[in-house]
Amino acid sequence: MSDSHATAVDTAESHPQLRHHFANMEQQKNTASLGMWLFLVTEIMFFGGLFCAYLIYRLMHFNAFAAASQQLDIKWGAFNTAVLLVSSVTVVLAVRAAQDGNRKQLVGYLVITVLLGLTFLGVKAIEYKEKFEKHHVPGPTFAFTNTFDDNGKQIPVNPKEAELFFSLYFAMTGMHALHMIIGCGLFSVLAVLAWKGHYSPGYYTPIENAGLYWHLVDIIWIYLFPLLYLISRHS
Amino acid sequence: MSEHEHVTSRAFSIALGIGLLVLTAITVKAAFINLGAFNPVVALLIATVKATLVVLFFMHVKGASEKLTSVVVISGFFFLAILLSLSLADYLTRSWR
Amino acid sequence: MATTVIPAQPISRPTNYLTNGFTLKSWLLTTDHKRIAILYLISVTLFFFLGGFFAMLIRLELLTPQGDLMHADSYNKVFTAHGMIMVFFFLIPVVPAILGNFLVPLMIGAKDLAFPRINLLSWYLYIVAGGIMIHVLLNGGVDTGWTLYSPFSTQFSNTNVIEAGIAIFIVGFSSIFTGLNFIVTVHRMRAPGLTWSRLPLFIWAQYATSLIMILGTPVIAITTVMLAVERLFHLGIFDPKLGGDPLLFQHLFWFYSHPAVYIMILPSMGVISELITCFSHKRVFGYKIVALSSIAIAVIGFLVWAHHMFVTGISLYAALIFSFITFFVGVPSAIKVFNWTATLYRGSISFATPMLYAFGFIGLFTIGGLTGLFLASLGVDVHVTDTYFVVSHFHYVMVGGVVMGYLGGMHFWWPKISGRMYPEGWAKLSALFVFVGFNLTFFPQFVLGYVGMPRRYWQYPPEFQVLNVLSTAGASVLAVGYLLPMVYFAWSLRYGPIAGPNPWNAAGLEWKTASPPPTFNFDETPVVTWEAYNYDEIEPKLEDGGIR
Ligand SMILES: [Cu+2]
Numbered sequence: 117m118s119d120s121h122a123t124a125v126d127t128a129e130s131h132p133q134l135r136h137h138f139a140n141m142e143q144q145k146n147t148a149s150l151g152m153w154l155f156l157v158t159e160i161m162f163f164g165g166l167f168c169a170y171l172i173y174r175l176m177h178f179n180a181f182a183a184a185s186q187q188l189d190i191k192w193g194a195f196n197t198a199v200l201l202v203s204s205v206t207v208v209l210a211v212r213a214a215q216d217g218n219r220k221q222l223v224g225y226l227v228i229t230v231l232l233g234l235t236f237l238g239v240k241a242i243e244y245k246e247k248f249e250k251h252h253v254p255g256p257t258f259a260f261t262n263t264f265d266d267n268g269k270q271i272p273v274n275p276k277e278a279e280l281f282f283s284l285y286f287a288m289t290g291m292h293a294l295h296m297i298i299g300c301g302l303f304s305v306l307a308v309l310a311w312k313g314h315y316s317p318g319y320y321t322p323i324e325n326a327g328l329y330w331h332l333v334d335i336i337w338i339y340l341f342p343l344l345y346l347i348s349r350h351s
Numbered sequence: 352m353s354e355h356e357h358v359t360s361r362a363f364s365i366a367l368g369i370g371l372l373v374l375t376a377i378t379v380k381a382a383f384i385n386l387g388a389f390n391p392v393v394a395l396l397i398a399t400v401k402a403t404l405v406v407l408f409f410m411h412v413k414g415a416s417e418k419l420t421s422v423v424v425i426s427g428f429f430f431l432a433i434l435l436s437l438s439l440a441d442y443l444t445r446s447w448r
Numbered sequence: 449m450a451t452t453v454i455p456a457q458p459i460s461r462p463t464n465y466l467t468n469g470f471t472l473k474s475w476l477l478t479t480d481h482k483r484i485a486i487l488y489l490i491s492v493t494l495f496f497f498l499g500g501f502f503a504m505l506i507r508l509e510l511l512t513p514q515g516d517l518m519h520a521d522s523y524n525k526v527f528t529a530h531g532m533i534m535v536f537f538f539l540i541p542v543v544p545a546i547l548g549n550f551l552v553p554l555m556i557g558a559k560d561l562a563f564p565r566i567n568l569l570s571w572y573l574y575i576v577a578g579g580i581m582i583h584v585l586l587n588g589g590v591d592t593g594w595t596l597y598s599p600f601s602t603q604f605s606n607t608n609v610i611e612a613g614i615a616i617f618i619v620g621f622s623s624i625f626t627g628l629n630f631i632v633t634v635h636r637m638r639a640p641g642l643t644w645s646r647l648p649l650f651i652w653a654q655y656a657t658s659l660i661m662i663l664g665t666p667v668i669a670i671t672t673v674m675l676a677v678e679r680l681f682h683l684g685i686f687d688p689k690l691g692g693d694p695l696l697f698q699h700l701f702w703f704y705s706h707p708a709v710y711i712m713i714l715p716s717m718g719v720i721s722e723l724i725t726c727f728s729h730k731r732v733f734g735y736k737i738v739a740l741s742s743i744a745i746a747v748i749g750f751l752v753w754a755h756h757m758f759v760t761g762i763s764l765y766a767a768l769i770f771s772f773i774t775f776f777v778g779v780p781s782a783i784k785v786f787n788w789t790a791t792l793y794r795g796s797i798s799f800a801t802p803m804l805y806a807f808g809f810i811g812l813f814t815i816g817g818l819t820g821l822f823l824a825s826l827g828v829d830v831h832v833t834d835t836y837f838v839v840s841h842f843h844y845v846m847v848g849g850v851v852m853g854y855l856g857g858m859h860f861w862w863p864k865i866s867g868r869m870y871p872e873g874w875a876k877l878s879a880l881f882v883f884v885g886f887n888l889t890f891f892p893q894f895v896l897g898y899v900g901m902p903r904r905y906w907q908y909p910p911e912f913q914v915l916n917v918l919s920t921a922g923a924s925v926l927a928v929g930y931l932l933p934m935v936y937f938a939w940s941l942r943y944g945p946i947a948g949p950n951p952w953n954a955a956g957l958e959w960k961t962a963s964p965p966p967t968f969n970f971d972e973t974p975v976v977t978w979e980a981y982n983y984d985e986i987e988p989k990l991e992d993g994g995i996r
Contacts (some may be wrong), residue, residue: 126390129626136557136559136560136968137558137560137564137637137968139973143636143637146636147562147563147632147636147637149420149633149635150419150420150423150564150632150635151397151562151566151629151632152629153420153423153424154423154628154631154632154662156626157423157424157426157427157662157663158407158628158662158663158666159666160431160663160670161430161431161434161662161663161664161666161667162666162667162670163670164430164431164434164666164667165434165666165667165670165671165674165700166670166671166674167431167435167673167694168434168438168697168699168700169685170437171435171438171439172438172439172442172693172696172942173692173693175439175442175443176442176691176693177433177691178898179689183422190379190382194375194376197375198372198375201368201371201372201375202372203835204368204405204409205365205367205368205386205409206366207409207410208364209361209364212361212364214405223401240383243443253681253683254682254684255681255682255683274691276684276690276691277691278687279683279684279691280683280685280690280691280692282683283384283683283684283685284685287673287677287683287685289673291670291673292385294379327409327410328410331406331409331410332410332719334405335401335402335405335406338398338401338402338405339395339398339402341375341378341398342378342391342394342395342397343395344380345391346378346379346394347391348390349382349383349390350382350383350384350385350386350390397642419635426663427663430663430750433750433751434621434667437751437753437754437769437770438696438699438703438767439755440765440766440769441695441699441762441763441766442763443763444763444764444765444766445761445762445763446763446764
């Protein structure tokens with residue numbers, strides 16, 4: 117493992133963002149970046165607990181999970197996946213604009229990213245509303261009617277196990293949506309600060325680190341989409 | 352300063368974004384083809400390819416000035432794999448289920 | 449010695465971190481890692497005595513076979529309170545958040561931790577979580593045990609499980625941020641010349657601990673979330689009637705909580721490495737392997753969690769695997785013990801108080817560790833699961849190990865923290881109280897467990913009384929041993945002799961600056977040109993009864 121050592125010394129006059137305990141801007145930047153990556157690892161483990169529960173119950177109750185999964189709307193799921201992927205591109209472009217010192221482009225891309233994030237959340241809200249209408253929200257009102265296979269035969273599914281699928285569906289997408297909300301808030305603040313000219317080619321670490329966070333939230337969705345929406349669709 | 356090394360061309364990023372969208376389309380298509388036990392395998396494989404592309408190029412792990420970032424990423428997924436695999440070691444071998 | 453550090457001159461530099469501001473605000477909004485360490489010292493000590501209070505209630509109830517002091521329900525709440533407070537609010541933060549916070553930047557020649565404001569945030573999270581925990585206790589407590597096992601915690605307990613879960617969630621993030629801060633600091637903030645192979649072993653231990661903190665703690669956090677939503681909305685994640693599996697809770701819980709044992713013990717092991725080298729005035733035997741054994745413990749510690757579940761009905765094959773790997777995690781721990789012992793060989797040993805604690809640690813941790821191997825064996829574990837044998841085993845590790853290491857460290861670095869020496873005679877006496885009291889409290893519990901006394905009961909058959917009385921008597925001696933340092937540390941703040949920058953003639957960067965250190969630790973960034981523990985280049989100290 118290589119490390120950056122403080123050799124050259126920057127001064128507070130030439131770099132107003134330099135905090136007192138760092139020797140130079142490069143050390144400060146590398147420090148913030150490593151901190152962000154480690155935080156992302158904690159996020160992986162945080163979602164990991166949910167993925168673990170999902171994996172085990174999917175193996176235990178495969179038929180129920182397949183039947184319940186088929187109640188989700190692939191169109192919305194795929195659309196949201198696309199929205200998030202596009203937003204990841206706009207984040208990359210925002211970082212690039214910050215590197216170039218192009219303030220207008222930076223603000224523009226940040227705003228587009230927030231709008232895409234809000235689109236995702238809007239679609240999620242539509243999907244959740246649908247779940248309420250179909251009584252697919254776990255709890256006393258939960259109801260699940262069995263589905264039919266190719267030959268019109270009823271697949272026997274224990275509604276309790278289907279309910280477990282929806283419990284995990286809401287836990288996982290809900291936790292993901294919470295991260296999206298935080299991300300949208302974060303990028304809104306960054307957009308305002310960028311508009312005020314806080315960032316320059318010499319200092320754009322917050323943009324870069326918020327971008328890393330956004331990409332990780334995107335990656336989690338990249339896994340959630342096939343795991344939740346695409347179980348046994350071919351039958 | 353080291354900002355040059357993180358610069359990716361805009362065209363490349365956009366092309367990669369389109370590639371990721373295509374992979375999403377493929378994963379949806381593949382879900383409707385009966386591959387038997389390989390359906391989840393293919394779905395997870397494509398998801399992993401997508402995630403790897405995002406990590407390497409959007410998050411700039413490829414071309415990063417130090418290996419530490421990749422060590423951090425890999426160890427994150429490694430310990431997640433420990434959680435999943437050792438839990439499964441119990442669930443998959445229970446005799447009373 | 450080749451160093452660019454200017455020796456400390458207290459006269460020419462009147463301000464240190466303690467005198468840099470006297471207002472409450474200068475403490476509550478500080479970002480100085482040393483002041484935050486003091487904030488932790490105060491708050492963690494308060495929680496230690498709160499947890500100790502519940503321990504005394506347990507020991508008093510168990511003085512007699514009948515349940516005469518309290519009801520079964522109250523007893524459940526008392527041992528739960530004892531466990532939750534001691535684990536989450538004392539054992540996990542104690543060494544990292546107090547000694548680690550104070551020493552990590554000093555030992556690596558940095559001005560502060562990498563993220564000083566996040567460091568302060570950690571402390572506030574700790575305080576908020578602590579406040580919630582106290583609120584829970586004032587509102588009737590929790591009766592689930594610190595382990596919060598489902599389905600009792602999710603379906604049957606009528607106590608405030610969710611609020612306790614929130615407290616654990618928040619204090620977990622306090623620990624995550626501390627760990628993150630330490631890892632980044634060790635990577636990014638080391639002084640020029642301080643390579644990885646020159647780092648003090650305390651730093652290696654903190655680094656390994658921090659790895660566990662950031663990898664394990666998020667899992668317990670999400671598990672408490674699942675627990676809370678299951679209780680709130682009656683979901684079936686852990687409910688077998690609804691397709692769930694209560695054992696999944698235990699898997700997720702122990703995925704964190706077994707490695708959490710190493711969050712507690714590893715930092716103390718780091719302390720012991722510093723103490724043994726200093727007071728035998730010798731370079732540590734096998735530096736590299738001791739350093740790497742910390743990392744090995746952190747990694748292997750993640751592979752053994754289901755040894756807490758041998759009798760719960762997990763698969764026999766999985767149990768075999770987990771039992772087998774558990775034996776492996778004993779190897780790096782044993783390596784440490786052997787290397788410390790080898791370091792003593794032909795050292796010029798001084799029996800100052802910190803060294804007494806180090807000896808106590810080695811002996812008690814060895815007993816705690818070896819009985820852990822008993823428990824790792826499937827057959828023996830079936831016999832003693834949920835008995836006092838287990839209770840005694842983990843107290844030998846936690847109290848005999850962690851607390852001994854912590855107290856040894858506090859005595860060792862007290863001159864650095866306060867600038868004053870503690871009274872050696874009183875300190876030796878209290879070390880004796882701690883050692884004798886500890887063994888008197890917990891050794892009888894091995895026997896009790898072996899002959900079949902189950903844990904977590906408020907009554908027991910009369911034939912167990914003699915051993916229980918011994919245990920309670922020991923706990924009283926132990927309490928005196930813990931209270932004494934409070935008194936003489938406070939006394940020394942005013943009346944203790946001035947310590948000077950390096951009262952022990954110890955190696956290590958923290959001894960090359962003033963005591964107490966200035967706000968930014970060093971007047972000039974030190975440049976390290978020497979290996980760790982270069983005691984052959986340092987004059988030994990021959991005062992205060994040190995024998996050669
Ligand atoms: Cu364990």
